Amino acid sequence: MLPELWSFLSLQKLRSDICYTSCYFCLGQLAKHVFGASKVAATASTAKLELLKSLGADLAIDYTKGNFEDLPEKFDVVYDAVGQCDRAVKAVKEGGQVVTIVGPVTPPASIFLLTSKGSILDKLQPYLESGKVKPLIDPKGPFPFSKTVEAFSYLDTNRATGKVVVYPIP
Ligand SMILES: NC(=O)c1ccc[n+]([C@@H]2O[C@H](COP(=O)([O-])OP(=O)(O)OC[C@H]3O[C@@H](n4cnc5c(N)ncnc54)[C@H](OP(=O)(O)O)[C@@H]3O)[C@@H](O)[C@H]2O)c1
Secondary structure (H helix, E strand, O other): OHHHHHHHHHOOOOOOEEEEEOOHHHHHHHHHHHOOOOEEEEEEOHHHHHHHHHOOOOEEEEOOOOOHHHOOOOEEEEEEOOOOHHHHOOOEEEEEEEEEOOOOOOOOOEEOOOOOOHHHHHHHHHHHHHOOOOOOEOOOOOEEHHHHHHHHHHHHOOOOOOEOOEEOOO
């Protein structure tokens, strides 16, 4: 999913304060380390907060202990990867932007559908090789192609830490 997100981030106001509901592991890192977002906040449950910080999140919000939309601080861009657009619109500054990748969409948010492009992967490669962006592969994988159904079922639990990888038929 990383390469598709490049095109999304390219559309953003780059020096923004950004809040992510989940998804920091890939998109948040790109915003912070590649596109130079001034401040990036991200949500996760308690056990994953240190990981978020170790990957550069400025603010790691424990969603099991509080609501990100109730914070006094508001954000220029809020990115919803959980399906809580109704809450995301309450966390944005006036004139800011809310984007969801999981419907339903609450105005004024918009939905973003990802498309893959090899050329974007090429742009990403130097950041991965230099370690500026750290790919995070979920430890339950990689899954062999014969276990694709299991991999998708796991993805559907919404508990993965990073990307769920299925390796191709040799
Ligand atoms: N529109 C599109 O083109 C598009 C493309 C790809 C994916 N999607 C959709 O986007 C969603 C996210 O997919 P993804 O692969 O990127 O997974 P992801 O964002 O990495 O989601 C998994 C993470 O979400 C966290 N999480 C679960 N519930 C949460 C909550 N209430 N608040 C904050 N964090 C929460 C989990 O952390 P904890 O374990 O700490 O809870 C887990 O680490 C999926 O529904 C997927 O179908 C849409």
